[in-house]
Amino acid sequence: MAPKRPLQGYPNLVDRPDELVAANVDLVQRIAHHLAARLPPSVQLDDLVQSGMVGLIEAARQFQAGQGATFATYATIRIRGAMIDELRRADWTPRSVHRNSRRIAAAIREVETREGRAASDAEVAAELEVGLTDYHAMLQDSASANVLGIEDLGGPEVEADRWLAGTEDSPPEQLAQAQFRLALAQALGSLPERERLVMNLYYNEALNLREIGAVLGITESRVSQIRSQALHRLRSRLSDWTGEGSESLL
Structure with a gap:
C-alpha cells in the first residue's frame, strides 16, 4: 500500500485526523481566549474550548489537502464557527x-x-x-x-x-x-x-x-x-x- 501523502503546510503530518487534532489544540485555546475577551464574564472559557474542540475534530475529518487552503485556515473557520453556534444556542443575551x-x-x-x-x-x-x-x-x-x-x-x-x-x-x-x-x-x-x-x-x-x-x-x-x-x-x-x-x- 502506498504511503500516505503529507498534508499541505504540515510536512511532518500524514493525512490522519487524530494527528491534526493533536497538533492544533493550541489553536482552539487561542481562538477561545480571543473570543472570550469580547464577551460578558458569564460566558465560560471552558465552554468555548469544548465547542471549539468539536469544530477542530470536524475540520480534521473533513479537510482535503491540495485545495488551496492550509489546514490552519480551514480549522480556524470551523473552530470559531462551532463556538459561535454554541453561543447562539445558549442565547445568554437577555431579551431586553x-x-x-x-x-x-x-x-x-x-x-x-x-x-x-x-x-x-x-x-x-x-x-x-x-x-x-x-x-x-x-x-x-x-x-x-x-x-x-x-x-x-x-x-x-x-x-x-x-x-x-x-x-x-x-x-x-x-x-x-x-x-x-x-x-x-x-x-x-x-x-x-x-x-x-x-x-x-x-x-x-x-x-x-x-x-x-x-x-x-x-x-x-x-x-x-x-x-x-x-x-x-x-x-x-x-x-x-x-x-x-x-x-x-x-
Missing part, C-alpha cells in the same frame, strides 16, 4: 437587549430616512424617547451581544467548506456576493468620521477597545458605545440585504 437592539436600528433608519444624513446620538435618543445617558447605556448593553460584529451583518452566505475546497458559486451567487461587498464598503465609507475611525482601528489595525480609547483620548466604554452604534447604523443601512428590516439583531 435584543429588543433594544432592534429599536436602535429602527430609530437610526427612521432618522436617517427623514433627515437624509447620518443620525446623531441625540437624534436617535430623541427618536427612542429616552435620555442620552440611557441611550448610551443601551448601546453598551447591546455591545455585549455582538459576537461576530461586522462579520455578522448578513448578506448572501458563502459556505466555508465550499470556498475552502475551491468550489465556485454559481454566477448569480457570485454577483450577489460582489454586490453585497460593494454595499458594505459604501456603508462603511459613509459612517460618521469617529465611527469610521473606530471601526478601522478595531478591525483593520486589530487594536482592542482600551488601546483605541488611548488613541482617541476617550474611555474604553465610550469606544464600545461608538462601535456598537456603528454596527447598528450599518445593520440599518444594509437591511435590504439582510432581509431583516427592523427585526435585525446585532
